[in-house]
Amino acid sequence: MPDRKDRFYYLAKKDNFRSRAAFKLMEIDKRFHMLSIDDFVLEFGSSPGGWTQYVRSITSNPIVSIDLSPMEPIENVHFIRGDLMNPDFDSILRENLNRIGITNFTVVLSDAMVHTSGNRGRDHASSYLLDERIMNISMRYLRPGGNVILKQFYGDLTKTFLKKWEEQFRYSGMTTPEASRRGSSEIYIVFKGKIHDS
Ligand SMILES: C[S@@+](CC[C@H](N)C(=O)[O-])C[C@H]1O[C@@H](n2cnc3c(N)ncnc32)[C@H](O)[C@@H]1O
Numbered sequence: 586m587p588d589r590k591d592r593f594y595y596l597a598k599k600d601n602f603r604s605r606a607a608f609k610l611m612e613i614d615k616r617f618h619m620l621s622i623d624d625f626v627l628e629f630g631s632s633p634g635g636w637t638q639y640v641r642s643i644t645s646n647p648i649v650s651i652d653l654s655p656m657e658p659i660e661n662v663h664f665i666r667g668d669l670m671n672p673d674f675d676s677i678l679r680e681n682l683n684r685i686g687i688t689n690f691t692v693v694l695s696d697a698m699v700h701t702s703g704n705r706g707r708d709h710a711s712s713y714l715l716d717e718r719i720m721n722i723s724m725r726y727l728r729p730g731g732n733v734i735l736k737q738f739y740g741d742l743t744k745t746f747l748k749k750w751e752e753q754f755r756y757s758g759m760t761t762p763e764a765s766r767r768g769s770s771e772i773y774i775v776f777k778g779k780i781h782d783s
Pocket residue numbers: 603604606607629630631632633634635636637651652653654667668669670696697698699
């Protein structure tokens with residue numbers, strides 16, 4: 586069994602982040618300037634909450650976070666436990682947003698991924714399907730000018746995915762943070778400045 590406790594694991598412990606994943610978001614944000622103090626964030630695949638903690642350190646506005654697994658509370662975070670691939674998820678999200686009183690967001694984030702299988706093709710396809718679903722669900726809530734960060738395992742469909750969605754943004758790109766594990770095909774897709782009001 587390889588030792589998965591690298592430098593980012595110890596940094597996360599030192600900085601009281603719930604997961605080393607927080608450093609990936611931090612790196613992406615530093616590089617692409619994705620988050621600001623005024624943001625309203627919708628986050629998929631949030632548990633255990635490292636990304637959420639990082640977002641909390643930037644803005645005190647409410648955050649809506651979603652995961653299959655439970656998540657320990659964080660101040661002013663509305664956590665929805667659910668499966669975004671569930672056909673009913675759309676209406677579950679809408680009901681929750683109505684209840685909370687939030688109608689739209691300035692940023693959509695996703696670090697969602699089920700356990701990787703080790704099969705690159707399968708992991709790529711699963712992450713592509715999650716990202717398609719996330720974009721289809723969340724674009725109607727993303728304000729013009731809004732930004733998106735999505736995890737994906739790189740593969741054949743990544744370019745198709747970018748081509749499909751990039752025309753709705755002023756900028757699109759891909760990045761692999763230093764905090765991603767070496768040898769992984771994990772990338773993060775970045776869309777900035779939503780053009781249309783869909
Ligand atoms: C890498 S972890 C996220 C780590 C998190 N960003 C952090 O900083 O602590 C991926 C998460 O995606 C969630 N996930 C995977 N598939 C999902 C789905 N269909 N619906 C909701 N959450 C999902 C998993 O339960 C898991 O908690």
